[in-house]
Amino acid sequence: MTDSLTPRLALPLLAAGQAQKEMSHNEALARIDMTLHGNIIAADAEIPPGAPEPGQCWILGSVPEADWAGHPHELAGWTGGGWRFVAPCEGMRLWLGINGGFALFSGGEWRLGDAYGRLIVAGEQVVGPRVAAITEPSGGATVDAEARATILAVLNAMREHGLVDAG
Template identity: 75%
Template sequence: MTDITTPRLALPMLAAGQAQKEMSHNEALTRVDLALNGFAMAAGAETPPEAPEPGQCWILGGAPEGAWEGHPHEVAGWTEGGWRFLDPCAGMRLWLGESEGFALFSGGGWVIGKTFGRLFVEGLQIVGPQAEAIAEPSGGAVVDAEARAVILAVLNAMREHGLVASG
């Protein structure tokens, strides 16, 4: 294979006059297959499974053992040719399933969860980290039941959506 690789996923590049180009090409396709729209069986795994199936991958923990030794925090994927390892790059995202959501590689580590602190719609931040609880209206010189009902309905909707904590 070639020593020339792509900068982000370290995919092997073809070199001019290279013999057996199909080896570099097939290796690149195998890595893309693991990373592109990837699904990981688990995050933080330390021990390889006994009977992996081709295409399955795992996000490795900090001290992997056995065939995974020496590849902390990388993505390990099983192929017909054995284990392949991807060194994650900023922005790499793998699905962990409905219960855990996405794993995002950011700041040198994996962030696990369905959300990552902010929601953007058309480039505008709509939702950020949850705000502190807002006290419900009570008392006052003038009691306006209709206004209180509306304020309470807004607060309850915001709490239900996780925008503010419950008081």
């Protein structure tokens, strides 16, 4: 990374006395437009589309081809000036659409549809990783030890997920 680029998104910085400042400025705006509240057409894409529209973006797969070659796992966006690429940085999050949820770049890879593995509300974890299934009771129609054990297992699971206080 040079002093003429920002450290996270490699946005070009203006230099004092620089001629044609609009080129650096416009490049930075194009990259910001791709990454700020990004809306992704497809993830793990390998082949560029035939007729992209300005503003459309793709998360590239591990072996992209043609115009995308040499940009694995990067964000590719089509602009009036052609393809722009942004290398993902830790914590980058992009929208995959209503059925896909979010793509999160973490640990050097894109995690598709995986929000975070837990949900924090008001500083408290309320949902965590899924636990083993709870066995349904089978037996009589009256309250018995098996039913009580199942109810206790449900309560313990809810407590573990932070949905019910441990009391």
